[in-house]
Amino acid sequence: MSGRGDSEISETRKERSETPEGDHAEVPADAETLDDVQNPAGDGEDPAEDTEDPAEDTEDPADDEEDLDDPAQVARRARWTAAVTGVLLALAGLAASTLRATGSAPALVPAAYGLGAAVCALAAFLGSRGRTRRALWLLVTGVMVMALGDQFD
Incomplete structure (x- = not known):
């Protein structure tokens, strides 16, 4: 056009x-x-x-795009995503740490899971405060610590 x-x-x-x-x-x-x-x-x-143009038959897509492009909405969604992901990974790390501690695994394995869970919990806290980039990197680091601890088993 x-x-x-x-x-x-x-x-x-x-x-x-x-x-x-x-x-x-x-x-x-x-x-x-x-x-x-x-x-x-x-x-x-x-x-x-x-x-035929399929866009003519549907409702105005600009209404949906306004909600998706709103910077406040995008930031809120990023905070929620970082916080929920951090909490879920922290809970998974704590559960794995507890299961490994009751088994015959070396002491380093449950410690690594616990440390990874603590890093993910910190990421959840930072994500809820709006520090989503730092939270993402902490989530990656926490999962890597858990995976490294699993290698010692």
């Missing part, structure tokens, strides 16, 4: 119907409008309109 108005588009269509020498193309004598010249069958349909 070039941003032209309707009047400029109709002028452009008229210019296209002319030959390069400036002579007009053959126009049927009963053609009343430019559409009749382009579609001499006169069935009232423009051949370019055969394809």
Whole structure:
């Protein structure tokens, strides 16, 4: 779309119907409008309109985009995601630490799970305060500590 108005588009269509020498193309004598010249069958349909635009049938997508593009909404969603993910990983680390401590694993394994869980809990706290980038890196670090501790088993 070039941003032209309707009047400029109709002028452009008229210019296209002319030959390069400036002579007009053959126009049927009963053609009343430019559409009749382009579609001499006169069935009232423009051949370019055969394809349907699915966006015309749906509701205005700008309403949904306003909610998604709102910076406050995006920040709130990031905080919730960081906090919930941190809490879930911390709980998983604590559960794994407890299970490994009751088993015959070396003491380093449950300690690694506990340390990873503590790092994830710190990430959840920072994420809830809006420090989502730091929370992401702490979540990655916490999971890596847990995975490293699992290698000692």
